[in-house]
Amino acid sequence: MKYTQNEKILQVTEDTLIAGVDIAKESHYARAFDYRGVEYGKYLRFENNREGMTEFLNWAKDLMERHKKNKLIVGMEPTGQYWLCFAQYLKDNNIKVVLVNPFHVKRSKELDDNSPTKSDKKDPKTIAMLVKDGRYVEPIIPEGVYAELRVAMDIKDRLNKQIGMIRNQITRWIDIYFPEFNTVFSDWEGKAALITLKEIPTPEKIAEKSAGEILSIWKKEVQRGVGKKRAIKLIETAKESVGKKQGIKMAEYEIKTLIEQYEFLKKQIEEVEKKIEELIVEIPGVKELLEIKGIGINTVAGFIAEVGDIEKYEHPKQIQKLGGLNLVENSSGKHKGETTISKRGREGETTGSIITVKTASGAINNFKIIGVIKFDNGFLSGIVNSDDFPVTLFIPLTTLQNISGTGNKVDVLYFSTTKKENLKQISDKIIKILELNHNNKDKYIAQTMKDIQNIINNVLSVVSSVLLVIAAITLIVGGIGIVNILLVSVTERTREIGIKKALGAQKKDIIMQFLAESIILTGIGGVIGIIFGILAGMIISHLIKIPPTVNFKVVIMAFLGSIVLGIIFGVYPAKKAADLDPIEALRYE
Structure with missing residues (x-):
């Protein structure tokens, strides 16, 4: 099956006869065209039975012989159930069948006569022109199981x-x-x-x-x-x-x-x-498929029944469009429109389909999808449809209580208000109402998003303090390591230092040399640390399903911090190297 429109157009050559067929319950209408849109012969009206279909096939073969065509493509609309028998007949006779979108036919029919009128003679031409332009799909008619x-x-x-x-x-x-x-x-x-x-x-x-x-x-x-x-x-x-x-x-x-x-x-x-x-x-x-978390046999059966043999699809977008989940961007010029999800596709794949839910107790319940909720990048988007919650359903409270067997028990209630400045008063009032209605006191706790945010901030503050102490200890240990490395370097290069001093090198030259080495050492370590930090952050963000962000100010500060660290811990070894006596240094073996 060809996927791109260009590949579809290339299938229609000068040796191809295109037959557009308007499908109806009792009689079909057909018209034939070449790859440029030139019509051959008169239209054909034929019955929706074997004799009529044979008449169509003879009509098409006659046109192919007269105009020296060796390939036939028959295009039609998938009108109800009436196209299925004709498509199967053509397939049995090795004739290529393609389908055009009824929505496209409706939009394109005004191109010739600037009129939205519909007729059995007009639609076959519109269908054929859509096929000529590659605006068709090859139907995957399920076979066997x-x-x-x-x-x-x-x-x-x-x-x-x-x-x-x-x-x-x-x-x-x-x-x-x-x-x-x-x-x-x-x-x-x-x-x-x-x-x-x-x-x-x-x-x-x-x-x-x-x-x-x-x-x-x-x-x-x-x-x-x-x-x-x-x-x-x-x-x-x-x-x-x-x-x-x-x-x-x-x-x-x-x-x-x-x-x-x-x-x-x-x-x-x-x-x-x-x-x-x-x-x-x-x-x-x-x-x-059944090994996927949250997927049951009814879901798999429904998916395969709609899609058919997956191996017959060449691109995932074909299944995506079949399910009506096509991303649509509305942009023009400098205007960048919001990308939305289209709702076109097989009815059974989207709204209106029946899904089966099995509760922890083993009870099976059927639900009808009445809509799909679109989430922004807010709090709920990080919870629903994640690895922990692969499929999230919103159902009435009473229904949930019935199928879960929890009775009237409710653990948490969520409230939303437009008066954000009065959250404390509103939450206190809700608690009073609950206490009066249920004759319970001191059993309810109200938390606003601000309270939750404060709790999170307090936890993060403690974590930050602990991390700061760990970082400080790490820096001190790392600094001691740098000092030791440079001191070893000074010892190994004592004779070299003596030669430089004998040739006229000043103390500041020796100090700058070892400070530069210290800065390069800590700078390289800082860059490696930044790279590993970013990679670790991306991995963790992927695991917890939160988009990663890199603060370049923090990156620059971290790099500068490593430079400063090199200067601080490089001063002592550099000064020790600069204070060496040239004569003693030259004698050092």
């Missing part, structure tokens, strides 16, 4: 949508006829709650039963987790219910049919999930 997996995932998505509608209808029924039901059961999808809705759905029927009778009904499906206390609570709640009492007979029939549909759909989903698991193991690379 990939085709089976895509169909299976389509079935699962359809079943999930249906069961979602049934869930909403059951919730609506409960809100109308037994609104207090959820005070007894945290989730109507639990086994005890479901059998209650099946056997004794209305408050009237529940009120007629004894606690023992209700327990016997529950024991048909549930052996643990239900007791007499809950049965008594259910009866008392039913007696005090304010649910609607008119039309109660048909309401019982309604909930019965809804529960039957729910259980039937749930069983079908379980069956198709088993088939998906059987299919997924046949695909190479799945084991490696």
